[in-house]
Amino acid sequence: MSDDADAVDTEAVRHVADLARVDLEADEIEAFTGQFADILEYFETLDEVPEVEREADLTNVMRPDEERDSLDREVALQNAPETEDGFFKGPNVS
């Protein structure tokens, strides 16, 4: 099973950072690569866990779909770095 742990190289860290939308500096990539190898090797021990019957005893919690007050638009926007005409303003999507 060690090939998975070996697969953690700087390229893998860069790829997952890209998926997670977190920019990293070169030295962060370097540090994370070593740490991830250790941590993922430790996670490998989950292989020893037997398959377990999971019979969660769950019940849906329902409530009537009734109108109720929500935040005013102004209040909902108060923490946004940028707004325009009562909307959040984000960067271009592409």
Add this chain to the structure above:
Amino acid sequence: MADTIFITDERIDGDTDADGPLAGCTVAIKDNISTEGVRTTCGSAMLEDYVPPYDATVVSRLKDAGATIVGKTNMDEFGMGTTTETSAFGPTDNPAAPGHVPGGSSGGSAAAVAAGEAELALGSDTGGSIRCPAAFCGVVGIKPTYGLVSRYGLVAYGNSLEQIGPFGETVEDAAALLDVIAGPDDRDATTRAVELDGESYADAATGDVDGLTIGVPTELVEGADEGVVDTFWDAIAELEAQGAEYHEVSLPSVEHAVEAYYVIAMSEASSNLARFDGVRYGPETDADGNWNEAFSAVRKEGFGDEVKRRILLGTYALSAGYHDKYYKKAQDARAWVKQDFDEALSEADVLASPTMPVTPFEQGESVDDPLQMYLADANTVPVNLADLPAISVPAGESDADGLPVGLQLVGPSFGEERLIRAASALE
């Protein structure tokens, strides 16, 4: 400053007309619990200027009960840590052991009670974040059963694992705060109404342990430091002297609890923290480019190392090809841990262990070794995986270094009264 207990030192007066159960009481609130009009940072630069437009349910209940909120306490960033050193606002000193960490992630809340800055405090516990700082600071902390306390307004990190819970100087104080915050909330569909045996949780603090059976999971004692183990057995002997009896039990599944916990918590974190996109809240940046580029840039600036580490590892554990290997196996381990606890609790009223296998670390001792940090959570994380209630109560000081040691008691689902009764016997 190593003495930062509060991130925001602002007073919020409760309903002073009310003849509430907490009238005249001061309460400190962990800074991941939303307070209307008072900034709530989660210990992160990402939310340095974030001011919630609404109160968490627990905060509304505190105000209705007449409590005075004295400030928002320091914490590991987004609750991710065991020392309160990952806060973007600097570390907090341990009032019970100066020069040492107060534990985490609710370190500021435990320190506030230990230092007398507040009579009571609220924290949140995803994998031990109430019990660890309670043990390290020599105060009482309760992690309620999943579903006892509303999470509405708690900034989510690992939402299938976490609960808000109380700190107090005594078991009865902490229980009285639990009385105020517990109970169903239509804004959190995971909450449940619970029938109490007595009048209130506080009333359960009778110290009566006559006939109580205590199971001691050997796996949770063996790995602890010698000084911690000695103090733990002294506390068990004290309970025995008051009429309790103990037997050893084995929970083989807990050997895999730390890795299962971290896979689940990191996976949930990677999803929960996707909301921090810098658009609806977050720091202003000059990042140019499209959505993905701007999103990645604001998260680079706003998040600290431990948060980045957990988001990335969680993303990895959920990514194609690894989901079955990590996330699915972790869920198997979680179900196994639940079964083990259920079985052990069918033959014992409560389970006891040291809360933490170690005494408080020195400031700065282990901030650079994430895996070593994770392993320190060995005794607390199984309880979150099993959704059970637990309490940490001071057990005394370690003979080895004179630092505080906590005793953890774990009970059956919604068995908080039993834990409160047993823990109060040690006071």
